Amino acid sequence: MPAVIVENDTSQWQDETGAVYHFPKRYQAWLAEGTEVIYYKGRIKDKIFASVRLSADPHYFGMARIGKVYADRKSDKGDLFALIENFTPFEGAIPSKINGVYLETIPATRVNNYWRDGVRSIFQLDYDAILSHAKLLSSQADQGAPNIEGDPLTFESANEGSKSSYFGTRYERRKDLRVKAIAIHGLDCKACGFDFEQAYGEHAKGFIHVHHIVPISDFGGEKAVNPETDLVTLCANCHAVVHRKRDMTLSVDELKGMLRGRWVIEP
Template identity: 60%
Template sequence: MPAVIAENDVSIWNDECGAVYHYPKRYSAILTPGTRVIYYKGKLTDKAFSDQRLSPVPHYFGVAKIGKVYADVKSSKGDLFALIEDFQPFEWAVIAKEGDSYLEPIPPSRASNYWRSGVREIGETTFEEILSRAKLKTFQVSESQGIADSQDFHSRVEGSATSYYGVRYERDPKLRLQAIAIHGVACMGCGFDFESAYGEYARGYVHVHHVLPISEFGGSKSVNPESDLMVLCANCHAVIHRKRDRTLSIEELKRMIRGRWVFEGE
C-alpha cells in the first residue's frame, strides 16, 4: 500500500530528500522495497526554513519509491533507512487540508494523534488523489549542483567511458548520500575518519569512489551504492587514481598501506 513519509525541516538524520530516508523500526512493515511514497512536510515552525519549502502550511511535495532497506548501524533502537528511488518533486505544493477536510482520510481511532506519525499508509485512492493535484518536475542532478566536498581525483583516458561515468557517479549528490548512509564516513582503505582527526568542522567529509571496473561496465547500468561505491579519505582516493590509465582496487590499496605492495613493472 502506498504511504506518506514526513520530512522535517530539522532532522537528526540529515536525510537528504530523494536520496535516503531514516525511520523508526515501528514503520518497517509499511516501508518495504517497492512501496510508493509521497513526501510530506508539516507546518513551518522556524522561519529560517521558509525558502527551502514550497509552502509554510502542511503539504505534499514529491513522489518516490522505496528502494533497498538497511539497518542503521548507528542506531541503538533498531532504526532503519531506505534508499529512495525515482524521486520526482512537485512543481507546487499540494496542500494537505482543503477547507475543513484533509486529503488523507483520518481513521476515527487515530483522530487524536494521526499527524504525529511520520510514516502513514494511505490507500491507492488517496495516493492518486494527491498526485492528480500535483505537477511533477523531472528531477535532474546537474553536475554543478556540486558537492562541497570537491574531489577532482579520477583516472582517465581522455574521452573514455571510464572518465565520464566514474566522475559522474562519484559526484552525483544522490549516490554520494546513499553511499555514505550505507558505508559510513570512515575510509574503507585505511580507516581514517575526518571528524576524529580534525574535529566537528570536518564531520561527514569523505570522498566517494566508484569501484566498478570499466571493463565490466557495459554502457548505462544503474549504480548500486552498496557494491559499486565506497568511501575513501582524500589520501587513499588520490593514490587509487594516481595513474591516469589505471585505477587500483581496494585490495591493492590496502596492501600498499601495509607496505607489502609491489607494483608490477616498477
C-alpha cells in the same frame, strides 16, 4: 499500500531529501522495499526554514519509491533507514486539505492523533488523489551531472589512446548516490581507516570521498549504480592513489596491499 513519509525541518537524523530516509522500527512493515511514498511536511515552526520549503502550511512536496532498507548501526533502538529511489519533486506545494476536505482518509479512531505519525500508510485512492493535484518536475535521476572542470576533488584515469573518463561525474558526484553510499559504508576510509572528524574535529565532520569501484570507462554506456556494491568511501589520500596512474585504476584490495601503515588516531 502506499505511504506518506513526514520530513521535519529539524530532526535527530541528517537525512537528505530524495536519498535516505531514517525511521523507527515500528514503521518497518509500512516501508518495505518497493513501497510508493509521498513526502509531507507539517506546519512550519521556525521561520528560518521558510526559504527551503514550498509552503509554511502542511503540504505534500514530492513522490518516490522505497529502495533497500538497512538497519541503522548507530541506533540502539532498532531504527532503520531506507534508500530513496526515483524521487520526483512537485512544482508547487499540495495542501493537506483542499476545499475543506483532507486528501488523506482519517480513521474515526485517529481524529485526534492521526497527524502525529511520522509514517502513514494510506489507501491507493488517497495516493492517487494527492498526485492528481501535483505537477511533477524532473526526477533526481534525470538531472544532469554537475560541471567538474577544474574540480580539485575530481580524479581521472584512462587507458592510453582512449577517451578520458572522469571519476567524479554523474556517478560519484550525484548527490543522492553520495549520500546513500555514506549511509551504507560510513565516513571512515575503507582502505586505511582514516576518519576526518576523528582527526580534525567538528570542522571536518561528514567529509569523505566516494569512489566508484568499477571504472566508469568500463560501463560501455549508462548503468544503474548500486551504492552498496558499486561505491565505497575513501579518504582523499587513498582516493588519489587509486587514480595515481593514468593507465590504470587500482582496486581497493590492491590499495590495501600497498599500505605500509595505518594513520588512524586512537581515541
